[in-house]
Amino acid sequence: MDLRKRMFEENRYKKRSDKRNLVATWSDRELLDGELEEAFTVIFRTRGCGWAHRMGCTMCGYHTDTNPDISNEDISKQLEEALSRYNGETIVKLYTSGSFLDPKEIPKDLAQKIISSFDCSKTVIESRPEYVNQEVLKDLKVDEKSLEIAIGLESADDFVLKNCINKGFTFKDYMSARKIVLDAGCGLRTYLLLKPPFLTEKEAMDDLIKSIERISHKRNLISINPVNVQNNSFLEHLFRLDMYRPPWLWSLLEILKEIKSTNNIVISRAGLGGKRGAHNCGGCDKEIVDLLDDFNRTRDIEKLSRGIPECDCKKIWRSDNWIEPALHFRGSPEILSNRYAGYV
């Protein structure tokens, strides 16, 4: 753990200096009850995730977008700014680079004020499971049906959570938070990570498929987040040492083929097709990413599987999956081509 600790020490206060404004806002479209609706996303700059202050997760670099000295007035100002950009979208996503429900990040009354400021039919907030309890949900004073809580579980396997992600909570913790959320009548959204570090491609695929099986529920929207290598994360360090390759898009397509139902599945768009996100050889990436975008809008798995292009790199992906377990290597097979003297 020493290396990780050092990485976080070095990066904790990097690049966040005196920034007190919103991190970002944007509008896009998202599927809600079978209809494509306008969605508005706000990312508040807060003092940052409590877990990142203690240690943090291996793939997370969001602490870059936080400021430990931020005040409540700053957040109120950010709210005003966000409201000025809001155009009455149906869905509003209120994110921080941490947990919206963490009172240290956003005090209870302020959180309540933020949520009630937006006139929308659905509000999505993110939180680690430890901040989710009945009182907190009650204190938000919103219609439960219109509230959706998103929890980053990443994997349903405690071994992976502890050793690959350093998540800081267990699957049991998630399950009790989930029970609270579902019992309260709120919507639930769960993030699962495709390819945490130290796993082979195939292990990561198996892990994700099993995780989906273990958490699927009709009111649980599962968001598959293929890793994108974030600045200042521990993963970035591994990535630069040739010890990590983001997942292949083929793996993502394979997972969608394997799982029983894709009704409650959405794929995170972050980094797809880029060098730091899930990617293939470069030739077929755009086509596949477009297909996945289309899938997010329609959830039409038939259309997706019909449209998958043929590419020679699929053979490479399959072959690497055969080789990788034999390497006894915590990094990625890509190191073999990066360090090869001849032509590849």
Next chain:
Amino acid sequence: MLETISRWGMAKSSIWTFKDQIIETPNILFLEHPDYETPGEATLSYDGWGTIDMSTTFFDNDKNTSDITPTFSYPLEELNEVLFQKDGGSPIQVLYGQDPDPEAELYIVGNAPSLLRRSDDLVRRILDLRKKISPDKLVYTPGIALPNNMSILSYLGVDLFDSSYCDFLSSRGVEISDWRGFPGDTSENRKKMFEELKLLRIGIKKGRIRELVETRAQTEPWLVEVLRKTDKNNDLFYPYIPVTGGEFYTCTRESLNRPDISRYRKRIRDRYSPPDRSILLLLPCSASKPYFYSKSHRQFRKAMKCCDWTDIHEVILTSPLGAVPRELELFYPAKQYDIPVSYSWYYEEERMILKQLQSILEKGNYSVIISHLPSDMDFIRKQFEFLDTTEGNHPTSKEALDNLSQALKENAQSSRGDVQKFLKENLSCFCEFQFGPKGKKLVEGSTIKGRYPRYKILDGKTQRGMLVPERGLISLTLDGASILFEDGVNIVEIDDFRPKGTVFAAGVRKADNGISPEDECIIIHGDELRGVGKAVMPGIEMEFADKGAAVEIRHYI
């Protein structure tokens, strides 16, 4: 259980008995792969999901509490429960930085691909492991073997390779070779791995692996780095290299630091004292070996006949051995090496020759030093004030030879001295070189009989030993052995039995760690001499190994 058949340095070829299976090493594990076939001659295939296909499974860990597949690569802190043993098979340990478990028989070097192009890390990681584990263990580096680095890995002490790197390149359309890869036909790739393995096995068996290593290392800069850095650890290699062997070529700059050659030079500095003579004659080397029989050296000898030649100490200056005294010219590798001759010397060679010569000059007590060297060795005359007899001429030219005779006539007695004393001094030097300072006792109070080079060391009518030119070593008789036994030289202590043909490692209790293969061994039990013979394995290994011949007995009681 492992039986080493032959070994040269850390490279070994052995037979591994694994659950009724007999596996020859070095070997390649061919991954079971949907796209690539295992070559017909290959003996091992390897199921990528964690089993070596040898009738029973090997790697699968059924006690896995996690959902993920058993081949899970363990992160840093989960390293301990990686030793597992099933169905009485050999224990295997995957090493990610933890200490090797002495119980394991096969060590898998985890994260090996990160060692590619990192010569420091590769050498340190493998040699550190080799230092920590006993010599009769196997090391496997997954994922990094290619035809051009397999021999170097083997030289470092790796016994098992796999086809995964080769398959990785195949899937990307790269045709591999023992030089490098190019886009092309990948269908023969696995076969090429196997062809190189065959060469490697031959190299180890013939004791010529080093030449293969030097050849292959030249293909990539980092491999040369690996070789050079390995040569800095030559001390570790000395006991594992036979003290005799066949002819070999020293063609590259790295040949200068071959461990057998650097051992010879080290012995000249550490366990050699020149005979008591007043004239030192420096001579060039010859292409045919031993030098004594070469045409040029016959001419030198003829020129020396004019005076008391028993008062002349001849030293041949050469690369890569530096300085070879005439009396040691039969000792391996002085008789065996062959070097490209271009009449130009590079800096490291010059420095090395000067260093070796300096060491002889410091220990000798010469009144005259004659340099009968060709003009390309002027770097020696720049360093020392010697009597030059060639004066720019070729050493075998008439002028040079006349000069030599003239110089010797002026500086030496004209009548011949005591030849027996001359021979005894030579043999005494040889014994010291072979057995260490205590070996000189073998010659004390003896007479030397026989025609060069088959000298016999006689004590009255009993023979103590004989210089065998084919081996380049003195072979002992029981009488010779009992003399060295008193001083505790090359002792191998065995259990209480009467050895006749071969002493096996299982019967060895203790062995001198300085013993190299082919060394003379004195077999004892308690304070009783039981026999004498030649070592088959290094002394260090005799103590550890459970299987294999340790000493071949020549004479026994």
